[in-house]
Every structure is written in structure tokens, then in C-alpha cells.
Amino acid sequence: MGKSFKIELSLERFEQLEELPDQVQNLFKAAVEARESAYAPYSNFHVGAALLLANGEIIKGNNQENAAYPSGLCAERTAVYYAGANYPDVEILMMAISAKAKSKDTPVPIPPCGACRQALAEYEVKQEKPIAVYFRGGSGAILKSDSVENLLPLLFTQKFL
Structure with a gap:
């Protein structure tokens, strides 16, 4: 019989946006701006994401839907792919996500x-x-993960290829 093991993740919870450092509050403002211009006529679920790069740039993305459903793209990937295409050697420090029906x-x-x-x-x-x-709904508490790996344990990476 195999041995079981436990995977745990750790998140920080903030009850109000004002509890966060100014830099993160500004990143959330950018995410909300992006969310407001999302193209989501089918789901009516609007998502905005904002990345802070090591060079100080803030990159925004929002969800883009399509009548051919698999052809749409989420806000987070819109932002990260833009950053990867335009700033390929600049580190991503943090991301703020705001989602609202x-x-x-x-x-x-x-x-x-x-x-x-x-x-x-x-x-x-x-x-x-x-x-x-950092992620939040349209209002309420904010959760913070210190890393993506924390949100996706047992990552599938190039080391498996």
C-alpha cells in the first residue's frame, strides 16, 4: 500500500484594499480598470489583471470572449503573454486580479x-x-499567494519533457 502525503498552501487574507501597501493598491486599481473594459458578452463575467514588472511597468489584461468559446482568452494570460512578448527579459514581481459578475x-x-x-x-x-x-472578487477580502507554485502544487514544467 502506498504512503499518503499532504500538500498545503498558505495564503494571506486582507479584509480591505487599504490594508495593502500602496504599490499593491495601485496594481489593483489597474486591474479594476482592465476589468471594466473586458469583452465578455457571453458569460457577463469580467476579469482584469495587472502585472508589476521589475522595470516598474504595469501591464494590464482582461478577458476576451469569442462566440467560438475555446477561442477566448482569460485576463491573466492576456497580461502575462503581453509581458512575455514585449518585455521578455524583465521579471514579473506581482499580479493583481479583480473578477466580477x-x-x-x-x-x-x-x-x-x-x-x-x-x-x-x-x-x-x-x-x-x-x-x-493577489486576487479579489468585485468587492470584499483579498487573498495573497507568495508564488504561483503555492497555487499550483506539483507543477508540470519542462523538467518532465
Whole structure:
């Protein structure tokens, strides 16, 4: 019989945006701005993401839907792929994500989906430094993970290829 093991993750919880450092509050403002211009006519679920790069640049992304559903792209991947294309050698320090249903309040922290976690993990592994991830619904508490790996234990990386 195999031996079981436990995987744990650790998150910080902030009840209000004002509890966060100014730099993170500004990143959330950028994520909300991005969320407001998301193109989500099918799900009516708007997501904005903002990355802070080591050079001080803030990169924004939002979800982009398509009538051919698999052709859309999440906010987190929109932002990280833009950063990778335009700033390939600049580290990503942190990401803020804001998600909100158009027709109702979403007062709970909404984490990135699995596909976005995997895409973010690729950049974290590439830069050999963790990316802090903050996430929030349309209102309410904010959760912080010190790394993407914390949100996606047992990463699939190039070492398996």
C-alpha cells in the first residue's frame, strides 16, 4: 500500500484594499480598470489583471470572449503573454486580479483558473523567482499567494519533457 502525503498552501487574507501597501493598491486599481473594459458578452463575467514588472511597468489584461468559446482568452494570460512578448527579459514581481459578475456582486476572492495558473507558472519557473498573486472578487477580502507554485502544487514544467 502506498504512503499518503499532504500538500498545503498558505495564503494571506486582507479584509480591505487599504490594508495593502500602496504599490499593491495601485496594481489593483489597474486591474479594476482592465476589468471594466473586458469583452465578455457571453458569460457577463469580467476579469482584469495587472502585472508589476521589475522595470516598474504595469501591464494590464482582461478577458476576451469569442462566440467560438475555446477561442477566448482569460485576463491573466492576456497580461502575462503581453509581458512575455514585449518585455521578455524583465521579471514579473506581482499580479493583481479583480473578477466580477456583471449582474451581481462577487464578494469572495476569485483565484485564477487552472490554465492561467499553469501559464503563470511557466513564467515563474523561467525567471527563477516567485510571482506574488493577489486576487479579489468585485468587492470584499483579498487573498495573497507568495508564488504561483503555492497555487499550483506539483507543477508540470519542462523538467518532465
